[in-house]
Amino acid sequence: MTMIFTGSEPVKPEAPCLPPSPPLEFARFTLSEENMPELRKDPVIGRWVIISSERGKRPTDYKSEAAPRRNGGFCPFCPGHEDKTPPEVLSYRKDGSAPNTAGWDLRVVPNKFPALQIEGGLNRQGEGIFDRMNGIGAHEVIIETPLHDATLASLGEKDVENVLWSFHDRVLDLKKDRRFKYILLFKNHGEAAGASLEHTHSQLIALPILPKRVREEIDGCKTYFSFKERCIYCDIIKQETDAGVRVIAENWDFIAISPYAPRFPFEMWVLPKNHGASFESAQKHEYENLAKILKDLLVRMDRVLDSPPYNLIVQTSPFHELVADFYHWRIEIMPKLTKVAGFEWGTGFYINPTLPEEAATFMREVVL
DSSP: OOOEEETTEEEOOOOOOOOOOOOOGGGGGOOOSTTOOEEEEOTTTOOEEEEOTTTOOOGGGSOOOOOOOOOSSOOTTSTTOGGGSOOOSEEEESSOOOTTSSOEEEEEEEOSSOSSBSSSOOOOEEETTEEEOOOBOEEEEEEOOSOTTOOTTTSOHHHHHHHHHHHHHHHHHHTTOTTOOEEEEEEEESGGGTOSSOSOEEEEEEESSOOHHHHHHHHHHHHHHHHHSSOHHHHHHHHHHHHOTTEEEEOSSEEEEOOSSOSSTTOEEEEESSOOSOGGGOOHHHHHHHHHHHHHHHHHHHHHHTSOOEEEEEEOOOTTOOOTTTOOOEEEEEEOOSOOOHHHHHHSOEEESSOHHHHHHHHHHOOO
């Protein structure tokens, strides 16, 4: 702007009469309070997630990555092919048939291509500031049924309960090995979720170290307990029961919820109502009711999300640590609906496009 000088003080010329400026382009996208994204914090480990409610994805907005099931072909997990797997370490049989033959209802075998080897010593070593040890551990496969085309959701409640008992039996056996500090029980269902064989199965890996994520959770539970002398998961169960908005299903022993700060859309937790730190210490009636609610959830998920691939994880207490007062075991189920990409890897945050309250409503109200 040109300045006009009269005497010692500059004087601005009178501004021309101009039409009002058009609104800035981004003003069109101003978010209302209702669809503003939220940051939510996990109360146990302090992890933040972004609930991107503006994206607001409903179940039908997700495209399942499930690969079509193949007909025919060779399957090493099917009956009659027992010699194509390592010798079984556990099997449930009704007819008294011999080990490593047909006639089984469930088999547990060492993984033919294990992540860790069970033989040998740890041989811990330092290499300057770095640490290493031998890859010692156990890696086993739980073949859940002889039926090739079955899924965990389609099995009967008793068969699902057998899967849970096999988890129990193998954990108790491997727990005797003092080299191991933790066992992760998990299931990858569908190729997109990491399954390399379509015959329904679960896995376990026994580790000589405690995973960092488990350590963070134990520390979070312990900190909460030191302040309140209560288990944080017991408090979560009470608060979710009172509120009801994120409850999906429950029975006498278990409650299933959409967690307050879920990493993934339609993530679900199954928690025992009675406090307990370790999965393997559950009682018979608890395994019975766990099988019922687990099957119920998987059927609901198949109906709502069109049989998606998913990961199932049993979060249980480590071995040889005194955590009984403040740790609480649970099962996590995470449908494979979104991809973890650069933002998640770079920040540790997760972006979830579906509110857990809405996810719980869809899961709760679906007609079975």
